[in-house]
Ligand SMILES: NC(=O)C1=CN([C@@H]2O[C@H](COP(=O)(O)OP(=O)(O)OC[C@H]3O[C@@H](n4cnc5c(N)ncnc54)[C@H](OP(=O)(O)O)[C@@H]3O)[C@@H](O)[C@H]2O)[C@@H](O)CC1
């Protein structure tokens with residue numbers, strides 16, 4: 001089953017379908033059972049479960065019943081139930097011998113002292129910010145208790161759509177239900193969730209996919225997109241990539257892109273630059289031109305299979321990119337080529353790769369406005385630029401005409417100079433090997449992230465873009481192997 005990313009409205013829409021089919025009760029039972037199972041990963045001892053009035057609280061009540069029936073000591077503090085199934089599960093809990101006590105910060109503090117684990121079932125996807133006072137006091141009391149916390153669906157207080165942390169529970173682990181929530185994937189909010197596990201729930205996969213904001217493809221899915229080279233292949237069929245970039249002072253950027261392209265399987269890679277680009281791999285071809293007019297004149301009507309343009313290109317980047325876009329060949333636009341004036345000149349085979357600062361420049365908004373809602377940011381950029389957009393970050397979001405995709409993995413050590421240049425080369429190599437732009441983007445981002453994870457195992461936070469390029473071949477083999 002494909003993993004989905006769901007916002008509150010989307011999760012609510014699937015809940016409504018489940019309810020009308022009489023399946024919501026089963027989903028809540030499954031959710032609560034998964035939460036109870038997750039409690040066993042924590043040290044033994046009494047469990048204090050906090051249940052809000054909605055279905056998130058209902059999940060906590062189901063979990064309490066499962067834990068109690070397995071012999072675990074439980075205390076339940078519950079708000080008056082507003083949700084029909086939460087009321088039903090309150091009765092079921094009482095029937096097996098556990099009576100919930102009223103939910104209050106004082107009660108919380110009293111019982112937390114003897115608890116080995118707190119289960120946070122106060123607020124889930126039904127929460128609409130801002131947080132009202134009774135919940136503020138409860139969340140503060142949870143924080144002050146200093147006990148391990150397991151959150152249900154998402155830590156209480158997090159807006160499911162936003163990357164902001166705000167006043168919310170700091171969980172050690174979160175069991176999320178049916179699909180990922182954006183808050184669990186991005187920014188400070190994701191850091192609040194601790195270790196997240198997805199319990200997909202036994203619900204019709206098409207209902208979830210139809211409602212999803214984005215998908216989150218697995219390595220097995222992405223591995224199938226990578227090209228397989230035939231035994232009789234020669235360099236002429238593996239794509240010729242041109243890298244246009246570099247300027248005095250920023251000559252490393254096109255070199256890193258070129259290394260990324262070679263390591264991602266390009267048959268031939270030529271760097272075109274006005275500067276002296278270092279030959280980081282002797283397999284590269286480097287052509288230095290006196291100026292861009294002369295460069296384009298000397299290239300005549302010859303065209304590569306794919307281009308990466310913009311890395312360290314400097315002040316003439318918009319002019320150069322404009323010329324390249326007119327060629328109508330598969331093109332990756334990065335760094336200095338990410339200029340607002342080019343927005344209307346793109347074509348379907350373009351991949352635009354802004355990091356948040358570049359994205360803010362392209363859209364004329366502030367960077368925090370974009371990073372707060374990364375899915376919206378990626379969608380807006382794609383609407384503005386067309387083609388495929390990779391809104392880079394940890395994780396990156398890929399927006400293409402078919403929808404949104406959130407990448408997996410990577411490593412914080414990848415937050416270092418030149419990392420995006422290498423990615424541009426990888427993307428151009430995949431385009432040059434014939435991948436469609438959306439496939440090159442989702443597979444290329446994961447390939448780069450996996451190479452980063454591998455390089456980090458050796459270099460930790462001292463990771464460099466060259467280290468990542470060296471691991472691309474091994475990462476490729478792993479993804480292909482995951483595809484089976
Ligand atoms: N398919 C699935 O994935 C399944 C999902 N399931 C679960 O359902 C959960 C969603 O449940 P839900 O829709 O009932 O909402 P939920 O999160 O419990 O919150 C409602 C409560 O929040 C309160 N509240 C709201 N805003 C507030 C504020 N600003 N400040 C303070 N309070 C505020 C609101 O109060 P009220 O406005 O009513 O006074 C109400 O009491 C989901 O996260 C998952 O755990 C499973 O059970 C089964 C399958």
Ligand SMILES: Nc1ncnc2c1ncn2[C@@H]1O[C@H](COP(=O)(O)OP(=O)(O)O)[C@@H](O)[C@H]1O
Pocket residue numbers: 335355392393394395396409410411412413414415416417418419420421422423448449
């Ligand atoms: N914390 C992180 N986790 C995963 N990947 C990251 C992280 N930080 C950065 N990256 C990746 O590293 C690359 C950085 O790109 P960019 O900022 O354009 O670098 P540069 O401009 O120096 O080449 C992107 O592909 C991004 O997704």
